[in-house]
Amino acid sequence: MTNYAIRTENLVKTYGFGRKAIRAVDGLSLNVPEGSIYGLLGRNSAGKTTTIRMAMGLARPSSGSIEVLGLDPWPDPSRVAMLRQVAFVPEDKANIGLGARKLLELNRSFYPDTWSDALARKVVDRLELPLDTPFIKLSLGNKTKASLACAIAQRSRLLILDEPTTGLDPVALDALLRLLVEDCTADGRTIFLSSHQLAEIEQIADYIGIMDRGKILLEGPLDDIRASFRRVTVSGENLPSRGANILSARRDAHATQYVLRDAPDSFSADLAANGATILDSAPLSLNEIFLALCRKEEGVTEEAA
Amino acid sequence: MNGNTIIVIELVAPLAILIVWGRLKIARARRKAADVDCAPVQPFEPKLEPASGFVLSSFSVPQCTYLRQQIALGRAFYYIVAYLLVVVFTSGLLPTSVDRYGPEQPLAQRVWYSYLEHITLGELALDAMMVMAAMIAVYALTTGAQASFNRTRPLTLRFLFWARILSAIATILASLATALAVSFVLLLLFYGPVWLHLLDTFQPGTVLSHRQEMHLIQSLQTSVPRLFLSLATMALLVFSAGVLLLTLGSWFPNKSTGRGMAVIFGLAGGIAVVHLVHVVRGPLALLLSRVFFLYMDLGPPPRYGYVLVPVLTSAVLLFIAQRLIRRVEL
Numbered sequence: 001m002t003n004y005a006i007r008t009e010n011l012v013k014t015y016g017f018g019r020k021a022i023r024a025v026d027g028l029s030l031n032v033p034e035g036s037i038y039g040l041l042g043r044n045s046a047g048k049t050t051t052i053r054m055a056m057g058l059a060r061p062s063s064g065s066i067e068v069l070g071l072d073p074w075p076d077p078s079r080v081a082m083l084r085q086v087a088f089v090p091e092d093k094a095n096i097g098l099g100a101r102k103l104l105e106l107n108r109s110f111y112p113d114t115w116s117d118a119l120a121r122k123v124v125d126r127l128e129l130p131l132d133t134p135f136i137k138l139s140l141g142n143k144t145k146a147s148l149a150c151a152i153a154q155r156s157r158l159l160i161l162d163e164p165t166t167g168l169d170p171v172a173l174d175a176l177l178r179l180l181v182e183d184c185t186a187d188g189r190t191i192f193l194s195s196h197q198l199a200e201i202e203q204i205a206d207y208i209g210i211m212d213r214g215k216i217l218l219e220g221p222l223d224d225i226r227a228s229f230r231r232v233t234v235s236g237e238n239l240p241s242r243g244a245n246i247l248s249a250r251r252d253a254h255a256t257q258y259v260l261r262d263a264p265d266s267f268s269a270d271l272a273a274n275g276a277t278i279l280d281s282a283p284l285s286l287n288e289i290f291l292a293l294c295r296k297e298e299g300v301t302e303e304a305a
Numbered sequence: 306m307n308g309n310t311i312i313v314i315e316l317v318a319p320l321a322i323l324i325v326w327g328r329l330k331i332a333r334a335r336r337k338a339a340d341v342d343c344a345p346v347q348p349f350e351p352k353l354e355p356a357s358g359f360v361l362s363s364f365s366v367p368q369c370t371y372l373r374q375q376i377a378l379g380r381a382f383y384y385i386v387a388y389l390l391v392v393v394f395t396s397g398l399l400p401t402s403v404d405r406y407g408p409e410q411p412l413a414q415r416v417w418y419s420y421l422e423h424i425t426l427g428e429l430a431l432d433a434m435m436v437m438a439a440m441i442a443v444y445a446l447t448t449g450a451q452a453s454f455n456r457t458r459p460l461t462l463r464f465l466f467w468a469r470i471l472s473a474i475a476t477i478l479a480s481l482a483t484a485l486a487v488s489f490v491l492l493l494l495f496y497g498p499v500w501l502h503l504l505d506t507f508q509p510g511t512v513l514s515h516r517q518e519m520h521l522i523q524s525l526q527t528s529v530p531r532l533f534l535s536l537a538t539m540a541l542l543v544f545s546a547g548v549l550l551l552t553l554g555s556w557f558p559n560k561s562t563g564r565g566m567a568v569i570f571g572l573a574g575g576i577a578v579v580h581l582v583h584v585v586r587g588p589l590a591l592l593l594s595r596v597f598f599l600y601m602d603l604g605p606p607p608r609y610g611y612v613l614v615p616v617l618t619s620a621v622l623l624f625i626a627q628r629l630i631r632r633v634e635l
Contacts, residue, residue, distance in 0.1 A: 053634075053635065056457055057456070057457075058453065058456060058457070058634065058635040059634045059635065060632070060634055076461040076462055076463065076631070077461060079461075079462075080459050080460065080461050083457060083458065083459040083460075084459040086457075088457050090450070090453050090457075092449075092450050092453065094449075094450040095450060095454065096450060096451050096454045097451075101349065104349060104351070105351050105352065106370065106374075108351055109354060109366060109367065109369075109370035110366075110367045110370055110371075110458050110459065111367070111459070112366045112367075117349065117350075117351060120349050121348055121349045124348075124349050131347065131349060132347065134334040134335075136331070136334070137334075137335070
């Protein structure tokens with residue numbers, strides 16, 4: 001049986017009242033398996049940060065349920081039991097106005113049972129984090145690194161990272177990704193991260209969730225997701241433009257280019273059986289899948305409107 | 306130099322010194338940062354945890370860490386509040402303040418009356434500081450990066466709240482006690498035990514003007530311990546009401562609007578109470594000031610038993626605030 005580090009069911013978060021009410025999260029059902037690196041992807045205002053805030057007990061669900069490591073993150077004492085096992089990097093990297101060394105020392109005192117000085121030194125070294133630069137002189141990237149160093153050295157069962165790549169240069173980003181894979185997934189620990197940086201997430205994540213407008217559009221193991229999407233270029237007569245598994249269909253003078261989800265091979269086989277010629281069939285990158293899903297969702301919403 | 310100038314200098318001088326000191330500190334930090342850029346990086350070798358004293362020994366390590374943060378913050382706040390209160394309380398000892406009460410009165414009477422009256426006036430300054438203290442206490446649990454940090458540490462919200470509130474109250478009481486003690490010592494140093502000599506110059510059959518008579522009666526009737534106690538209970542009450550109002554304000558979807566409304570309602574309520582007690586002076590005002598141990602005018606003091614009313618009211622207000630703050634979202 002799969003254990004889940006984070007599990008939500010029909011999760012809804014509404015801000016405001018009446019006409020001004022905004023559904024930041026709208027019936028979200030998410031399953032983050034324990035021991036996985038789970039990337040939550042979405043555009044701005046997709047509801048990623050709100051979901052994370054509910055997972056950290058900073059916001060209360062309007063309806064539905066959320067469990068983090070099997071615990072309800074809102075009420076005490078289960079909130080505290082959850083926080084003992086979770087490390088968190090918030091979206092706002094301003095932290096609390098401390099330089100990196102002092103911030104590390106402070107965090108160390110909050111997690112005496114799991115904290116690793118050796119890991120802290122390793123992260124500081126790999127990310128080239130200046131320990132003694134005063135807070136006012138820390139760049140955004142260095143503030144991000146300081147928050148990351150604190151969270152990683154905490155060695156918690158679950159690491160929740162909200163936009164962890166903010167302000168990082170490519171070298172630091174590469175170092176971070178290696179650190180996450182090498183040092184943060186041992187002993188069945190889980191990483192849950194939200195980001196817009198699809199290419200980077202694609203390198204390390206084994207599970208993906210794509211959110212848009214508060215809803216989950218797609219969730220599952222990255223390899224399965226990649227396998228279930230294809231771009232197929234077809235020539236022939238009377239080709240369909242709509243279908244259950246057609247995300248988009250673009251016609252030009254000689255051919256039609258489909259972006260397909262779920263069983264693309266059987267769709268191609270059906271077309272071929274009806275006399276069409278398959279000119280090309282290629283896998284999609286995560287970025288292409290993301291764009292196709294978001295555009296499809298936009299089209300559905302516009303049609304509904 | 307007149308008294309007002311001296312008070313302004315007393316208030317502004319430390320601020321100027323703080324600004325200069327702050328700039329020097331920033332310059333030093335910049336120099337240090339420049340040196341750090343050149344010097345080899347010191348590895349992360351955390352200092353040993355300070356040993357928990359008698360008070361902290363019963364708390365867990367994360368709780369001790371949070372408490373130490375609160376104590377450090379309280380210490381900084383203590384110096385500021387104590388200094389400002391010393392300035393306000395001792396302003397009644399300045400010659401210009403003392404002379405305001407009529408040269409025809411004996412010095413001992415003038416000094417004592419001026420000292421006591423400035424202490425009652427100090428209540429307003431103290432109340433303003435209590436509103437600030439309430440803001441600092443509440444914001445760190447309801448707003449911004451600090452609140453996000455605090456509320457994601459493995460500590461219950463009840464502990465986060467009470468540790469912060471109780472350390473703030475301890476700071477307030479300590480700074481008040483210090484300011485009163487300092488002002489009292491300065492009174493003794495410059496004028497001696499004037500309260501023992503209020504009737505020294507009176508001969509049987511001396512005719513006093515109405516004002517002299519009133520000043521003397523009020524000076525004799527005033528209970529100094531209860532005046533000091535009233536300052537403490539009033540500060541506690543204002544602080545607790547501020548904490549509750551600001552917590553209620555944090556419940557609004559738009560926190561800044563909610564807090565703005567809380568501050569406006571709080572100020573309106575405070576002004577209404579002051580107006581009722583000081584200006585209207587009806588039976589209701591008298592009852593209110595007695596029951597709540599509000600000793601804002603020199604004269605007959607409220608009974609000691611009433612001290613429990615503001616203390617218990619404050620406890621109830623804080624308890625409600627604690628229940629509410631658990632439901633405040635960030």
